[in-house]
Amino acid sequence: MTMTSLSSVKHIRIGWFFPERGIIYVVIAIYLFITLAPLAWVLSTSFKPNEEAVGFPPTFLPKDPTLDNYAFVLTDPSLVRSLINSFVVSIGSTALSVATSALAGYAFARYDFRGKNVIMSIILGIFMIPILINLIPLYIMLGNIGLLNSLIALILTSQILIIPLNIFLLKNYFETIPRELEEAALIDGCSRLGALRHITAPLSMPSFAIAAVLSFRFSWNEFILPIVLANRGDVTVFQVALYQFISLYGIDWGYLTAGINLALIPVLVLMLIFQKQMIRGLTLGAVRE
Amino acid sequence: MHKTLTTISRRRLEPYLLLAPALGILLMFLIFPLFWNIYISLHDVSLTTILKEWAFVGGTNFSDLFEDPDFYTSLKITVVFVVGSVALQFGIGMLIAVLLNQQVRAAGVLRAIFIIPWTVSAVIAGFSFRFIFDDNFGILNYGLQTLGVPPIGWLSDPSIVIGSVVIANMWYGAPFTILFLTAGLLSINPVIYEAALIDGATKLRRFFHITLPLLRPFIVINLILITMWSVNFFDLQLIMTGGGPLFASTTASLYMYRQAFEFGFLSKGAATGILLLAMNLALAYGYVKLLRR
Numbered sequence: 001m002t003m004t005s006l007s008s009v010k011h012i013r014i015g016w017f018f019p020e021r022g023i024i025y026v027v028i029a030i031y032l033f034i035t036l037a038p039l040a041w042v043l044s045t046s047f048k049p050n051e052e053a054v055g056f057p058p059t060f061l062p063k064d065p066t067l068d069n070y071a072f073v074l075t076d077p078s079l080v081r082s083l084i085n086s087f088v089v090s091i092g093s094t095a096l097s098v099a100t101s102a103l104a105g106y107a108f109a110r111y112d113f114r115g116k117n118v119i120m121s122i123i124l125g126i127f128m129i130p131i132l133i134n135l136i137p138l139y140i141m142l143g144n145i146g147l148l149n150s151l152i153a154l155i156l157t158s159q160i161l162i163i164p165l166n167i168f169l170l171k172n173y174f175e176t177i178p179r180e181l182e183e184a185a186l187i188d189g190c191s192r193l194g195a196l197r198h199i200t201a202p203l204s205m206p207s208f209a210i211a212a213v214l215s216f217r218f219s220w221n222e223f224i225l226p227i228v229l230a231n232r233g234d235v236t237v238f239q240v241a242l243y244q245f246i247s248l249y250g251i252d253w254g255y256l257t258a259g260i261n262l263a264l265i266p267v268l269v270l271m272l273i274f275q276k277q278m279i280r281g282l283t284l285g286a287v288r289e
Numbered sequence: 290m291h292k293t294l295t296t297i298s299r300r301r302l303e304p305y306l307l308l309a310p311a312l313g314i315l316l317m318f319l320i321f322p323l324f325w326n327i328y329i330s331l332h333d334v335s336l337t338t339i340l341k342e343w344a345f346v347g348g349t350n351f352s353d354l355f356e357d358p359d360f361y362t363s364l365k366i367t368v369v370f371v372v373g374s375v376a377l378q379f380g381i382g383m384l385i386a387v388l389l390n391q392q393v394r395a396a397g398v399l400r401a402i403f404i405i406p407w408t409v410s411a412v413i414a415g416f417s418f419r420f421i422f423d424d425n426f427g428i429l430n431y432g433l434q435t436l437g438v439p440p441i442g443w444l445s446d447p448s449i450v451i452g453s454v455v456i457a458n459m460w461y462g463a464p465f466t467i468l469f470l471t472a473g474l475l476s477i478n479p480v481i482y483e484a485a486l487i488d489g490a491t492k493l494r495r496f497f498h499i500t501l502p503l504l505r506p507f508i509v510i511n512l513i514l515i516t517m518w519s520v521n522f523f524d525l526q527l528i529m530t531g532g533g534p535l536f537a538s539t540t541a542s543l544y545m546y547r548q549a550f551e552f553g554f555l556s557k558g559a560a561t562g563i564l565l566l567a568m569n570l571a572l573a574y575g576y577v578k579l580l581r582r
Contacts, residue, residue: 032399032403042416101311119312271401
């Protein structure tokens with residue numbers, strides 16, 4: 001029996017009971033349509049004036065294409081304010097979570113200490129606790145400290161969403177970096193923290209990128225925490241501002257869809273730039289394109 | 290190397306110092322509130338009493354809950370929502386993950402596109418589908434009309450509104466399953482399939498006897514995560530329907546939010562929260578027991 005070469009092994013992938021390649025592509029095409037159609041429709045609507053947006057029959061391409069909706073969103077003072085708040089909270093939250101998670105992940109990756117496994121299990125378990133449960137206590141707690149309606153409260157509370165995941169991601173990546181590199185620096189008199197800063201961290205940039213993009217995404221998209229803890233007009237974030245479009249008189253869909261598309265951009269851009277790293281990270285390193 | 294006592298104890302402290310910031314934040318904003326929740330649920334806390342002394346009421350909040358018909362309705366709606374969401378997300382997620390793994394061209398690009406729904410926010414997804422499902426100007430009803438089918442009250446018909454939210458949730462949540470199961474599929478060593486092929490196994494056989502068993506740990510974790518997320522999630526319901534019409538799309542999680550922040554019954558909300566946590570734990574335990582033969 002001849003040795004099967006590696007290239008023929010590639011052809012033996014998981015089989016299913018569809019012998020026709022055609023059917024595979026049809027199904028994928030259908031799901032592609034399902035995935036993109038809602039977004040395309042919202043995009044098209046954002047270029048229609050409010051009346052045409054809710055007109056019947058709906059027009060696929062705007063009869064009266066206009067940039068007024070975007071102009072409205074980008075010049076309305078409270079909306080712009082909320083957009084800025086979103087950036088401040090998301091960037092601040094990302095920086096804080098990546099920094100604290102890097103330190104913690106490093107501790108797990110390079111040290112053995114009492115309670116290591118217990119703490120790790122707690123952190124993983126925490127990941128499964130819904131924020132829902134903490135909304136009420138956090139509301140009361142922050143109210144007592146007087147931190148309700150503050151950006152700093154949003155930055156701090158959003159940490160609970162991302163720290164466990166980031167610790168897990170960074171710890172795993174740190175573990176793949178050979179200890180010898182750090183040992184060499186330590187022998188030369190470098191401190192542990194210095195080793196982290198000058199050797200491990202630079203080598204871990206891909207995982208930092210993944211952690212940062214995920215943190216940004218979770219913060220930017222977060223809706224429930226801000227709406228409970230910081231819904232006053234001047235401190236609220238963009239997602240909540242969009243929600244507040246719902247008024248007694250209904251919704252101006254032209255404006256809202258423009259706002260929605262604007263809200264999409266930051267995370268989409270980040271995901272596009274870092275897509276290879278993201279997919280690798282999210283599939284636990286399995287996908288190598 | 291000469292080590293002083295301070296060096297040794299400092300080295301022992303180092304990991305704890307490194308952990309301190311992250312753990313500090315988690316303790317203060319996650320773990321402490323979790324336990325405080327229990328305290329809150331045993332007292333009378335509402336928006337009116339929040340600044341005063343909280344009266345101890347023992348189990349009254351819980352019994353109020355069990356006597357509230359809206360709560361039972363929310364439990365029923367939750368079951369529909371969770372079962373529907375999990376079935377659709379898992380079914381479609383698994384299908385796409387497996388198909389994308391079949392030597393499909395441009396699989397990488399496709400995966401990147403398929404992630405998109407997961408990258409948008411609940412606000413974006415919720416409003417998009419609210420727009421699409423609208424009775425009057427929604428594109429879906431227009432499509433039905435051109436096919437000669439009478440319009441459906443996607444968001445106004447109490448008996449199907451939760452189904453509409455389930456559909457939106459499927460769109461929003463399937464990408465996670467696709468990615469997670471893809472990770473699992475790619476972790477299977479192709480050599481195993483080669484051996485099976487040599488032994489003459491058919492595609493169907495290979496799937497059920499090799500792929501599925503090897504995928505099992507991923508499937509279990511995936512199911513646990515998406516089930517719990519469906520139980521706890523209420524953003525879409527809040528945005529698409531506000532819980533209506535008349536509680537018809539109010540899941541238990543949304544019920545909790547509304548009790549606490551729309552009606553001001555914070556302690557009743559806290560009690561609901563504890564029940565939801567118990568539900569989460571029971572489900573996780575159930576899955577592990579069920580799928581670990």
